[in-house]
Amino acid sequence: xxxxxxxxxxxxxxxxxxxxxxxxxxxxxxxxxxxxxxxxxxxxxxxxxxxxxxxxxxxxxxxxxxxxxxxxxxxxxxxxxxxxxxxxxxxxxxxxxxxxxxxxxxxxxxxxxxxxxxxxxxxxxxxxxxxxxxxxxxxxxxxxxxxxxxxxxxxxxxxxxxxxxxxxxxxxxxxxxxxxxxxxxxxxxxxxxxxxxxxxxxxxxx
Numbered sequence: 001x002x003x004x005x006x007x008x009x010x011x012x013x014x015x016x017x018x019x020x021x022x023x024x025x026x027x028x029x030x031x032x033x034x035x036x037x038x039x040x041x042x043x044x045x046x047x048x049x050x051x052x053x054x055x056x057x058x059x060x061x062x063x064x065x066x067x068x069x070x071x072x073x074x075x076x077x078x079x080x081x082x083x084x085x086x087x088x089x090x091x092x093x094x095x096x097x098x099x100x101x102x103x104x105x106x107x108x109x110x111x112x113x114x115x116x117x118x119x120x121x122x123x124x125x126x127x128x129x130x131x132x133x134x135x136x137x138x139x140x141x142x143x144x145x146x147x148x149x150x151x152x153x154x155x156x157x158x159x160x161x162x163x164x165x166x167x168x169x170x171x172x173x174x175x176x177x178x179x180x181x182x183x184x185x186x187x188x189x190x191x192x193x194x195x196x197x198x199x200x201x202x203x204x205x206x
Contacts, residue, residue, distance in 0.1 A: 001027065002027055002028070002029050003027060003028055003029070003050050003051055003116055003117055003120045004029050004031045004047075004048070004049045004050045004051070005022060005028060005029065005030050005031065005049055005050070005051050005052070005053060005116055006030075006031060006032045006033070006034060006040065006043055006044060006047060006049040006051075006052045006053070007019045007022070007030060007032075007033045007034070007053050008033070008034040008035075008036075008037070008039070008040040008052060008053060008054045008055055008058070008063070008066070009033075009035070009055040009058070009082075010035055010036055010055060010057075010058040010059060012035070014055075014105075015033045015034075015035070016033070018053065018082070018105075018112075019033055021109040021112070022109070022112065022113060022116065024109075025109060025110065025112075025113035026113075027113075027117060028113050028116060028117075031047045031049050032047050032049070035058070036058040036059050036060040036061055037054075037058055037060060037061030037062055037063055037065055037066030037069075038060045038061040038066070039060070040052060040054060040061075040063075040066050040070075041061070041066055041069050041070060041073065044070055044073075044074050044077055045073060045074060048074075048077075049077060050077065050078065050120045051077070051078045051079075051080060051116050051119050051120050052070065052077055052078070052079045052080070053080055053082040053112075053116070054066060054067060054079050054080065054081050054082065054099070055081075055082065055083050056081055056083040056085050056090050056094065057083070057085060063081060063083070063094065064090070064093045064094050064097050064099075065097075066079075067079045067081075067094060067097040067098050067099050068097040068098060070098075071097065071098035078100040078119045078120060078122075079098070079099050079100055080099065080100055080101040080102075080103060080115065080116070080119050080125070081094045081099050081101065081102045081103065082103050082104075082105055082112075083102075083103075083104065083105060084104065084105050086104060086127075090102075091126075095191060095195070096191070100119050100124050100125070101115065101119055101124055101125035101126060102125075102126055102127060103115055103125065103126075103127045104127045124192055124194045126194065126198070146184060146187060146188075149170070149180065150180055150183060150184050150187075151205060152170060153166055153170065153177060153180045153181060153184065154184055154196060154199075154200050154205060155200060155205050156169065156170075157181065157184075157193055157196050157197055157200065158196070158197040158200035158201055158205065160197075163177045163178060163181070181193070181196070184196060
């Protein structure tokens with residue numbers, strides 16, 4: 001399966017370089033390039049890419065605002081932030097807006113191509129530095145707001161267990177596990193299992 005990609009960056013040399021590197025990777029087709037967030041939204045709606053690689057700081061409309069628009073207008077498209085800005089505020093804002101990942105531009109081409117494939121497959125990804133920022137942003141939130149059973153579920157999520165595996169281990173139904181996970185995410189202000197796993201690891205719960 002070929003993954004169709006739109007590259008968004010306000011620096012022409014950078015976006016053309018990324019597009020050229022991705023274009024020679026197997027299973028990747030660069031369908032377009034955009035110079036700012038507004039252009040990214042228009043081209044996404046026109047071209048229908050599977051994945052958008054989005055810079056953060058750009059004129060006209062920045063990457064975070066563009067992500068929020070695309071989540072509403074093109075919900076099937078996965079947006080991954082690709083930037084030089086290793087900044088906690090940007091990471092948290094991008095994830096809250098609906099980004100499927102936050103990566104830094106020093107990735108080798110093959111790893112960036114794999115990140116695109118994983119994003120298309122539904123895997124949320126964070127650069128190591130971005131993961132630390134997420135953990136720092138969440139560190140003020142205490143696991144004390146969770147019940148002991150929710151802590152047990154959170155630990156298993158962090159260990160990579162599926163809902164079925166959690167249900168079997170804790171003698172719960174899968175529906176109950178899903179409800180626990182929804183409450184955990186809501187109480188800790190998290191969006192998905194990846195953030196929950198990072199929270200558990202960085203707060204000594206596993």
